[in-house]
Amino acid sequence: MTKPIGRHTWAIAEGYIPPASTGSTREMTSHETVCILNAGDEDAHVEITVYFADREPAGPYRFTVGARRTRHLRFNEFADPEPVPKNTDFSSVIMSNVPIVVQHTRLDSRQPALALLSTIAYPLDQ
Amino acid sequence: MTKPIGRHTWAIAEGYIPPASTGSTREMTSHETVCILNAGDEDAHVEITVYFADREPAGPYRFTVGARRTRHLRFNEFADPEPVPKNTDFSSVIMSNVPIVVQHTRLDSRQPALALLSTIAYPLDQ
Amino acid sequence: MTKPIGRHTWAIAEGYIPPASTGSTREMTSHETVCILNAGDEDAHVEITVYFADREPAGPYRFTVGARRTRHLRFNEFADPEPVPKNTDFSSVIMSNVPIVVQHTRLDSRQPALALLSTIAYPLDQ
């Protein structure tokens, strides 16, 4: 499988970084993740824009996903141009120069029993 | 990203507001949410209709999602024209005058360990 | 909203009824649910076929979803032509004479802390 697969643009309408965690390791820290698969033979240059309820969008946040590689990026680790605030509703749009596949996952460990959610992102271009 | 993205009409077949919560804050109260992203430069005027098992639909519930903004609306806070009953199965249809992206999330805190679910809504128009 | 929306045929590749529950009420009993929205003005006659790993499919299970109504059907309550076994992997295909929207949800209460999953079903006809 070396041909590029997926779409250039995706949207995730849900976004929220839980404000607390019970775990102390990175593995069990509450996180909001965008998983990106680049199955093609060319590096993917990805730009993520984050939308809020009451201010102009933040970003773009820039990442490279190598050829035939996947990256699971955590919004709570975004830093440049600015961190994504915790305990705040947001949405995101993911744009790439080559086709990619995008999925959204949250691990919420505010309570000792963690909770998970995941959904395929919404593909915007045909 | 200022061009409108998404669809005008979406459906969420699942809907349910848990009848209880263990949390006392808004953050940890059980809730059923519809997340709406309006990435375009024009305000989105949104109408939500709620369907039930044994009565005619309720609504429309009307909301505005500003240009380049997101809103995460909680069904358990809907009031006009009528509240959405708890512990009752429902579905919803979301219609907008401009393209939007819609995702469905539930936080269930009936038990001390919360549970989460989420899925992209179903896009109805091409 | 009285025009029919959705598709005639849907598939859910995941299916599993947890073999136990900690709750004693119907609300907290572990369940596997198919949520069906019929937003049109004509009753939907729905047939569900259940697929297994090691035997021929079961069904069809027949249900009516009234005009402008939703039904959240639990696989663990299916009875005719035969019950769906617990603790067994299955898949399902949902066919309707009019367009519907289908979503899949599980509540797992094998442990005191319940877990949830949900996803839109896969629409098969254009």
Add this chain to the structure above:
Amino acid sequence: MTKPIGRHTWAIAEGYIPPASTGSTREMTSHETVCILNAGDEDAHVEITVYFADREPAGPYRFTVGARRTRHLRFNEFADPEPVPKNTDFSSVIMSNVPIVVQHTRLDSRQPALALLSTIAYPLDQ
């Protein structure tokens, strides 16, 4: 229902096998699952390729899903050509010679209260 339904190629951008479990049975062991429905009358020959963050892809892993059957395959039980490492981010692409429907589910039992996620995979060919 004997006509083949679905697509030939699917992608799951999220993949992760939790490194621990609290359950001792197969049922309650943390697992990452790809659920495959073959509703047609011909056996499906499926090849799964697994993508990582920092090395070339693994696979293909080969499976047969019989006519009118479903299989819920666990990545943590993949063995040939190599096991899928735990506690490692991955993605997967699923290819079949006949149309299938694919869904992704995780059961995480690292803590006594299990957590679940599920989403339809992303269909890649029309």
